[in-house]
Amino acid sequence: MRLGDPVDRIHEGTVYRPPSEATSLILQATIGCSHRTCTFCVSYIDRDFRIKSLDEMERDVRAVLPHYRGATRIFLADGDALAIPAPQLLDLLGMLRKNFPRLERASIYGSPGNIRKKTVAELRALKEAGLGIIYIGLESGSDAILRAVKKGALSKDMIAAAKKVKEAGIPLSVIWILGLGGRERTEEHARETARVLNAMDPEYAGALTLMVVEPAPICKEVEEGRLTLLDPKESLQELRRVVEKLELSNCIFRVNHASNYANIRGTLPQDKQKILAQIDEALGRSDYRPEWMRGL
Numbered sequence: 044m045r046l047g048d049p050v051d052r053i054h055e056g057t058v059y060r061p062p063s064e065a066t067s068l069i070l071q072a073t074i075g076c077s078h079r080t081c082t083f084c085v086s087y088i089d090r091d092f093r094i095k096s097l098d099e100m101e102r103d104v105r106a107v108l109p110h111y112r113g114a115t116r117i118f119l120a121d122g123d124a125l126a127i128p129a130p131q132l133l134d135l136l137g138m139l140r141k142n143f144p145r146l147e148r149a150s151i152y153g154s155p156g157n158i159r160k161k162t163v164a165e166l167r168a169l170k171e172a173g174l175g176i177i178y179i180g181l182e183s184g185s186d187a188i189l190r191a192v193k194k195g196a197l198s199k200d201m202i203a204a205a206k207k208v209k210e211a212g213i214p215l216s217v218i219w220i221l222g223l224g225g226r227e228r229t230e231e232h233a234r235e236t237a238r239v240l241n242a243m244d245p246e247y248a249g250a251l252t253l254m255v256v257e258p259a260p261i262c263k264e265v266e267e268g269r270l271t272l273l274d275p276k277e278s279l280q281e282l283r284r285v286v287e288k289l290e291l292s293n294c295i296f297r298v299n300h301a302s303n304y305a306n307i308r309g310t311l312p313q314d315k316q317k318i319l320a321q322i323d324e325a326l327g328r329s330d331y332r333p334e335w336m337r338g339l
């Protein structure tokens with residue numbers, strides 16, 4: 044998006060999106076996150092959750108249409124817009140297709156809880172209406188870590204959600220967080236995350252790296268010595284442990300978020316050795332992204 048962009052005028056608060064949606068038009072179909080308890084997250088603490096009405100969305104679309112009529116990709120923010128009931132989401136997707144004739148794909152974050160509330164038939168209808176990808180924040184495959192960070196879902200819920208999304212034929216992107224178990228649980232975090240990723244078998248997978256930002260509750264755990272942050276080398280070693288164990292059928296793998304210490308990419312399974320070599324090269328170079336350049 045450009046400086047002085049009309050989109051800035053319709054956005055409420057800071058808007059977050061996955062790295063792969065960098066060129067997408069971002070429309071806030073919800074404000075905030077319906078969950079808001081994850082101990083590491085400060086993304087939406089400044090706003091109460093609400094679903095925007097179709098009227099509000101039409102108003103937003105009218106405001107940006109003169110500049111974005113040719114948009115081919117739209118990301119529906121905020122944190123978990125799949126909280127919108129299926130009939131309303133279908134109306135929204137229909138309205139978007141009418142206004143953006145070149146639209147190829149709408150995308151959205153979806154929590155396991157909100158995927159569970161939708162039937163496979165509803166998800167299929169959303170796909171037919173243009174929903175082209177769902178992003179799930181797995182964060183960790185370890186149930187102990189998922190409980191500790193109050194994710195509101197366990198590994199079995201993540202796997203069940205992935206199964207449902209795949210059954211509906213919607214491509215799935217899974218994101219986890221390097222270092223979320225600290226030094227204390229790095230082995231478990233890597234092992235369990237690989238296990239769950241293998242079971243979810245997403246079309247896209249990637250990792251962020253834990254950033255501890257006040258006033259996230261996880262800061263207190265770090266201060267009190269209950270969670271020891273990984274240094275860049277340990278973070279890359281943890282990533283290596285995950286990749287070593289991955290057995291995915293066809294997955295675009297990207298570790299290219301601003302929070303990561305190094306950028307790693309490839310397609311699995313065929314590039315597994317190349318991805319491991321990239322990690323080893325990053326480990327050998329030691330010129331990791333400096334802390335001041337890391338961001339959410």
Ligand code: SF4
Nearest residue numbers: 076079080081084122
């Ligand atoms: S990590 Fe996602 S689900 Fe958890 S509070 Fe933040 S936006 Fe909500």
